[in-house]
Amino acid sequence: MSQIEILSQEVDTDNGQPSYYRMLDGGKYFRYITIDPGTLDEEDLSFPPALLEKLPAFPAGDWNSGRIARAENGVLYFVETIKKGLPSIDHIWHEKSFDYLSLQMKKRLGANVHLVTAPHVHPENRDVIAKFARFPWEVERYALETKSYEWIKGHGIGPQFLGHLTEDGRVIGFLMEKLEGRHATIADLPACKEVVGRLHALGILHGDLNKHNFLITGKDARIIDFETAKLSSDRDKMYQEAQTLEKELLDESGRGGMSVI
Incomplete structure (x- = not known):
């Protein structure tokens, strides 16, 4: 399995769910693999080097989705390998x-x-x-x-x-x-209010203005996460969102604390 690289994984053995993997085969073929519940223990499923030692050989051919199970004799095998039309972001607006x-x-x-x-x-x-x-x-x-x-x-x-x-x-x-800067503190409230005001002026409600979604670059604030943003004409919700800024900048819970700087 030296040609197989595990790029991403999602393992949830506690709830009896399948395990999901995004793998790269031979440096060019993306394979989305599902492993049936009970096929392997959590330690093997969660530790890529151990998992790669136990996987069956990958079939050749033009496929991107496969499912692995354990046969009655205990051997792991591919139940199926198929070529699926996987979903794609279809709103392409940038030229590159x-x-x-x-x-x-x-x-x-x-x-x-x-x-x-x-x-x-x-x-x-x-x-x-x-x-x-x-x-x-x-x-x-x-x-x-x-x-x-x-x-x-x-x-x-x-x-x-x-x-x-x-x-x-x-x-x-x-x-x-990659912006260079630091996460916002309460001292940056005016700068954060200003950038949120410009966002709202465009008719956009952010939806998750925790302090880790602001980055201070010099004297300016930037917002660095728009997963929950949406167009809105509800000025009351925008006012309420702006009013939460002071509380969010004082928050010490660590909510939303993934760093991208």
């Missing part, structure tokens, strides 16, 4: 797109967020942020966020959107600039 295989993953910042090296992406050859759906059911979330970056383009509200991110021809996410 970049293939996942052209990126060098440098650091995992969150389940779906990576710091990547991509000299061909940023004009100054800086590291950038890749945000993408690992599994088909996550695509819709990043389809919505992709639209948000079109809405705020040119308004200095968030990071620069650098292009769509593709996998095997379908769009699974996007690349954005």
